[in-house]
Amino acid sequence: MTPRVLLLDLDDTILSYSGVADELWHELAAEHAPALGVGADALANQLDTSRNWYWTHPVLSDEGRLDMRGARRRIVQHAFEALALTAPAVGQQIADRFTDTREARVEAFPGAVDKLAQWRAAGVPLALCTNGHPDFQRAKIERFDLEQYFAAIFVEGELGFGKPDPRVFRGALEALGAQAEEAWMIGDNLYRDVHGAQEVGIHGVWVDHRGRGLPDDPIATPDRIVTAIAEIELGA
Ligand SMILES: [Mg+2]
Structure with missing residues (x-):
């Protein structure tokens, strides 16, 4: 899909x-x-x-x-x-x-920002959903000049709630004008990113950035596993 x-x-x-x-x-x-x-x-x-x-x-x-x-x-x-x-x-x-x-x-993963640019150039609407305090999260968004790639940005400390709260995912879908089944959520946290997204019907892609594989008895079963977003090819 x-x-x-x-x-x-x-x-x-x-x-x-x-x-x-x-x-x-x-x-x-x-x-x-x-x-x-x-x-x-x-x-x-x-x-x-x-x-x-x-x-x-x-x-x-x-x-x-x-x-x-x-x-x-x-x-x-x-x-x-x-x-x-x-x-x-x-x-x-x-x-x-x-x-x-x-x-x-903090550094960007190799190829990660290029991948965002590629998706944006291909006309794929993107939303950033990040937990944490706005001071730290906004500073990183600015430092890596990420705002240009996203149609919508959701920061836990600005919303008053964070992933896995379904309001984050529903808010992002609404901002992008999409239905859950048209979306993937891509993140490294099995509970907050993958499980949270799947709970609202979004395809959950797990970024296993340490390359360790799923833990025993994982809290969520990802729809797809990658070790870096640079690996993801849409339509593949
Ligand atoms: Mg994370």
């Missing part, structure tokens, strides 16, 4: 977002561990554990997407507590350095 319109996620779909995080946390751990009197590996491992705790927490993760600076501070605080470190100012400094540096290190 060839879609008439496309809905796209931003982070880890068009832009490489998660990839820089592991590297950066480990760099910050190595830099600060000696002064804290803790091993760099111990601090890096605990930060990994605390990130996982935070981002899989049903309440905190929802709050954190709209307050990334606060989220990182809470993660480092959690790690410091686990390691019995009592230097809250250093913890906050590490968290804020992460927030400021991470955004600057």
